[in-house]
Amino acid sequence: ETGVTQTPRHLVMGMTNKKSLKCEQHLGHNAMYWYKQSAKKPLELMFVYNFKEQTENNSVPSRFSPECPNSSHLFLHLHTLQPEDSALYLCASSPSSSTDTQYFGPGTRLTVL
């Protein structure tokens, strides 16, 4: 238990569906991150939020829309995804975006049909 929870753990959706992934951290951290993990590829950073403000968007397609209502919660809204978006989506948090140690949640395994 790392103090970072993610729901749902598994999600299957069609290309026309709208769904959301949720992340919550109980560590009092100020920075939160979304990563995409595909098979046999390095972790890909998608978004960074620091004190609820988005500080980084790594050229992520607009069909992925993040939301950070407060420092403890992070959402990833999904709309009209493609099959190649199927992956494990990991949330992480750290005390601040300049701190090295990130703590990861268990991930959401997403399958797009």
Next chain:
Amino acid sequence: GQQLNQSPQSMFIQEGEDVSMNCTSSSIFNTWLWYKQEPGEGPVLLIALYKAGELTSNGRLTAQFGITRKDSFLNISASIPSDVGIYFCAGPGYNNNDMRFGAGTRLTVKP
């Protein structure tokens, strides 16, 4: 750029054997992190290294920060079945907001 290259990609070893894996970069890193990811879970931090030449242990795990600051090694002694997983090296990129990860070394331990 600050890409991280991990080797080997995968290892199949017998329980009790020692394991060694490494991570290299063409650029200098000021910090090296080693994470382990078990099936169905997110990566968990094992060891953090902050100084060139630093050697740090965590139980049966030992990691070293290379003198050139362009590489790091992780060793596991007397492996056990629960060591199975993917081991990632990582380090902050230029602006310290972007954590770079290697592609991972997948370890399988046969009882």
